[in-house]
Amino acid sequence: MTEPDATMARIGQGIELGHSGDREAARRLFAGLWEEIGAAGDPLHRCALAHSMADVQDDVREELRWDLRALEAADLVTDERAQQAGVAAVRGFYPSLHLNLGDAYHKLGDLDRARDHLERGRAAVDALGDDGYGQMIRQGLDRLADRLPVT
Numbered sequence: 317m318t319e320p321d322a323t324m325a326r327i328g329q330g331i332e333l334g335h336s337g338d339r340e341a342a343r344r345l346f347a348g349l350w351e352e353i354g355a356a357g358d359p360l361h362r363c364a365l366a367h368s369m370a371d372v373q374d375d376v377r378e379e380l381r382w383d384l385r386a387l388e389a390a391d392l393v394t395d396e397r398a399q400q401a402g403v404a405a406v407r408g409f410y411p412s413l414h415l416n417l418g419d420a421y422h423k424l425g426d427l428d429r430a431r432d433h434l435e436r437g438r439a440a441v442d443a444l445g446d447d448g449y450g451q452m453i454r455q456g457l458d459r460l461a462d463r464l465p466v467t
Contacts, residue, residue: 323349323361324401331368339372346372359392360401363409370416380420387413407443411453414440418460427464434460 326349334342346369353361363386370382390409398406414437421430437457444450 321401323353323358324364327361327364327368330365330372334368334372339374342372343369358397359389360397362386362389363393364401367413367416370420376420376423380417380424383413383416383420387417405443407440410440411437411444411457413437415453415456415460419456422460422463430460431464434464 326345330342330345330349333339333345346365349361349365350369353365355362366382366386366389370379370386373379373382390406390413393406393409395405398404398408403409414433418430418433418437421427421433434457437453437460441450441454441457444453
């Protein structure tokens with residue numbers, strides 16, 4: 317049996333703070349964790365933390381900055397490390413990451429980048445299960461597509 321990952325547990329605490337409406341407390345917790353992990357820390361921790369930090373931002377530019385950090389870190393996570401976190405493969409991270417990036421670019425009016433991330437997210441959805449999470453991400457991608465004007 318593996319020991320619980322204390323950093324992932326603390327990220328989970330921050331997520332709970334954000335979900336309960338205390339976004340400022342979540343940002344403080346995540347900022348402290350980011351300082352501890354550092355730019356060269358475990359890519360899984362950086363990916364999960366940045367992805368979660370993006371969700372509690374009030375400024376879409378900050379949200380985008382954190383989402384880009386999450387994507388950059390995901391590119392460094394191995395499948396073995398992802399499996400330790402309960403994800404079958406790193407590829408399962410990408411639909412959500414690209415959904416969030418597409419949404420941020422859409423909010424900023426950069427529709428070309430929004431479409432690019434929509435397509436990248438859709439290209440990776442086969443890595444998701446047919447469970448509630450997978451359905452939520454697929455529906456999010458569909459909603460993003462509906463908001464983007466046809467070119």
